[in-house]
Amino acid sequence: MGWLYQKIKDSFFLILGTHTCAHLLQNTLGVMIFARPRFAVSLLEEGDLSAAQPDIVNQIAEIKREHNPSVIFLLSSCTPEVMKVEFEGLAHSLSTPELPVLFVPASGLDYTFAQSEDSVLQALLPFCPVAPPEDKRVVFLGSVNDAIAADFTLEAQRLGIPVAGFLPAPHFSELPPIGPNTIIAPLQPFLPKVATLLQNERNAQVLNSLFPFGPDGCRAFWEDLAAEFGIKVDLAEREAAAWERIKDHTDLLRDKKVFLTSDTLMELPLARFLRACGANVVECSTPSINRRFHSRELALLDGVRLVEQPNFDRQMRDIVAEKADLVISNMITTNPMVGHGIVAKWGTEFAFMPIHGWAGVNTLATTFTRALRRHAQLDPLGMDPIWMTGMMPSAPSGVISSASEG
Numbered sequence: 512m513g514w515l516y517q518k519i520k521d522s523f524f525l526i527l528g529t530h531t532c533a534h535l536l537q538n539t540l541g542v543m544i545f546a547r548p549r550f551a552v553s554l555l556e557e558g559d560l561s562a563a564q565p566d567i568v569n570q571i572a573e574i575k576r577e578h579n580p581s582v583i584f585l586l587s588s589c590t591p592e593v594m595k596v597e598f599e600g601l602a603h604s605l606s607t608p609e610l611p612v613l614f615v616p617a618s619g620l621d622y623t624f625a626q627s628e629d630s631v632l633q634a635l636l637p638f639c640p641v642a643p644p645e646d647k648r649v650v651f652l653g654s655v656n657d658a659i660a661a662d663f664t665l666e667a668q669r670l671g672i673p674v675a676g677f678l679p680a681p682h683f684s685e686l687p688p689i690g691p692n693t694i695i696a697p698l699q700p701f702l703p704k705v706a707t708l709l710q711n712e713r714n715a716q717v718l719n720s721l722f723p724f725g726p727d728g729c730r731a732f733w734e735d736l737a738a739e740f741g742i743k744v745d746l747a748e749r750e751a752a753a754w755e756r757i758k759d760h761t762d763l764l765r766d767k768k769v770f771l772t773s774d775t776l777m778e779l780p781l782a783r784f785l786r787a788c789g790a791n792v793v794e795c796s797t798p799s800i801n802r803r804f805h806s807r808e809l810a811l812l813d814g815v816r817l818v819e820q821p822n823f824d825r826q827m828r829d830i831v832a833e834k835a836d837l838v839i840s841n842m843i844t845t846n847p848m849v850g851h852g853i854v855a856k857w858g859t860e861f862a863f864m865p866i867h868g869w870a871g872v873n874t875l876a877t878t879f880t881r882a883l884r885r886h887a888q889l890d891p892l893g894m895d896p897i898w899m900t901g902m903m904p905s906a907p908s909g910v911i912s913s914a915s916e917g
Contacts, residue, residue, distance in 0.1 A: 515631055518654040519679050521581040523574050526552045526617070527567065527598060528587075549578065567598075571605050571612065581683040583610065584631060586617040611638065611683075626776060626798075628654060632678055632705040635686060636712065639678065642690030648675035649736060650687045650715075652706065653699030655867050657681070662870040663698075663723075670737050670744060678705075689713045694739045696732070698723060698867055701776035703804035721807050723868050725784035725875055726753035731807070753872050760876035763883055765789035767836040770829070773798050773821050774841040774858035779808040781839070781861060782815060784875065793833045796821035837883060856882040 515524070553570055567585075574583060585602045602614035613634040617627040632652070642648075649672055651663055660677055667674045676687030689695075691714035697706055700722050709715040720735035721728040730750040737744045754761065769785050771778045773796040782795035796818035802809070809817075823844070830838055830853065838848060838855040848855040856879070866875035 515628060515654050515679060517656065518681065519582070519683065521682050521684075522549060523578055523580040523583045524550045524586060525567075525570065525574065525583060526550075526586045528552055549580070567601065568605065575610060581610070583612045584615050584634065585612055586615045586627065626701050628699070629702045629704045632702065633708055635679060636689075636705065636708060638683070639686045639713075640688040641713070642675065642688035642693055644691050646675070646688065646690060647692040647694070647740070648673040649694045649696050649739075650675045650689055651677045652695050652697045652709075653702055654679055655698055656865050659865045659867050659871060662868050666733065666869065667736075670733060671742055672737060672740055689715050691715065694718055694736070696720075696736055697804075699777075700780055700805065700808070703801040706804060717804075719807060721783070721811075722780040724780045724866060724871075725787060726750045726757075726872055727787045728780060728784065729753070729869050729872070749869070753869060757873055757876040760880045761788040763880050764876075766791060767883070768793050768833055769879075770826070770833065770835040770838045771795045771797075772823070772826055772838065772840045772844070772858070773818075774839070775862050777858070777861050778839070779805050779812065779817075783808050783811045785879065786812070786815065788876070790837075793835060794818060794826070794829065796826065837879070854882050854886040 515522070551570075551574075553567060571583065571585075574580065585598060587598050599614040602612045606612040613631075615627065615630045615634050617630060649667065651660075651674075655663070655677075664674055675689070675693060676685065678687060678689075680686050689709060693709075693713065693715040695706060695709050695715050695717045697718065706717045710717055716739070718732075718736055718739060721731040723729045723732040727750065730746040734744055734746055764785065765788065767790050769782075769790045770793045771782055776798055778795050778797040779800070782792045786792050792812075792815045794816045795812065798820060800809070800817065800819055830848075836854060838845075838853055839858045839861075840848060840855050842857050842859050845855045845857050860878060864874055864878055865871050866878065
């Protein structure tokens with residue numbers, strides 16, 4: 512949900528959690544300093560969650576009074592989901608035509624940091640107008656910041672592609688019309704469920720292309736999207752110019768051993784971009800792979816070791832054995848690895864950075880190479896990686912590794 516609190520400017524997100532929902536609440540609190548006053552956490556007592564409903568009703572009333580949103584999202588976290596507390600019915604009873612209150616399941620048992628956006632967009636779908644069959648336009652699927660959204664709109668206009676809008680839209684009242692001739696162009700790789708729902712419920716057509724990350728991804732994305740409208744374009748020169756602009760970064764990444772651990776569901780297109788840069792992607796692990804939604808990315812990752820729901824203990828041993836030059840990991844494990852001299856970077860950062868489209872190419876490349884350059888500056892201080900010191904790290908305290916790998 513990285514950009515949703517910024518993207519839907521008249522919304523309010525209320526997360527229902529308990530003191531045991533540590534992972535979700537930590538991630539939430541980390542972004543709340545930027546999101547105020549449209550993001551809050553309601554800490555509930557675990558003894559009798561159903562008894563907390565009157566408190567939630569009062570909190571919703573306070574949100575309406577003090578923040579005047581156009582839509583409220585009620586997100587449940589782990590413990591309410593496990594105890595099967597009926598918050599969906601509560602949301603329905605509080606919802607009005609003037610102010611919808613939409614229930615969004617966001618349990619940490621089933622959802623990653625990014626996947627909650629899929630659930631939010633599914634909740635928004637019933638409020639999208641139905642486009643008539645003759646209305647053939649594109650709807651860009653997935654939240655990006657305003658500058659990147661403007662870049663996509665301008666690029667579509669330049670190519671002659673008609674745009675219906677974005678899902679999510681900047682305001683609840685601006686949700687795009689979607690119908691049987693709408694072309695859905697996914698911008699984010701973690702939205703397979705809402706994409707399938709758009710196909711099944713609105714008969715919309717989902718673009719099958721690369722995600723628009725990096726020069727190679729952007730070229731494929733725009734050429735494939737233009738073809739859906741009968742427009743033939745060749746963006747080879749545009750791609751070559753973009754690669755030339757980031758040559759300093761690709762030179763640094765070339766032949767580097769990169770290890771991507773499971774985190775945000777953005778790993779597949781990130782690995783594909785790294786491979787196009789000339790890096791050696793040792794392993795790309797991700798929470799889940801949708802063979803249809805990710806098919807074009809998978810085709811370009813042939814030969815790369817792909818792992819779903821990896822075992823972190825095994826990964827740590829492989830990172831050491833392979834002597835990885837760069838590890839993309841989650842917020843919990845990255846800092847301990849850096850402390851052991853491993854060059855590591857938060858995968859979550861990619862969910863917040865403007866890395867999409869032609870405008871995001873330089874930011875995408877820089878986000879990878881910044882960690883390598885920073886570590887190179889630390890080398891004179893005597894920070895040797897663990898494979899030079901002979902130390903083998905154990906899993907960081909508090910990390911529970913997966914029992915199996917898919």
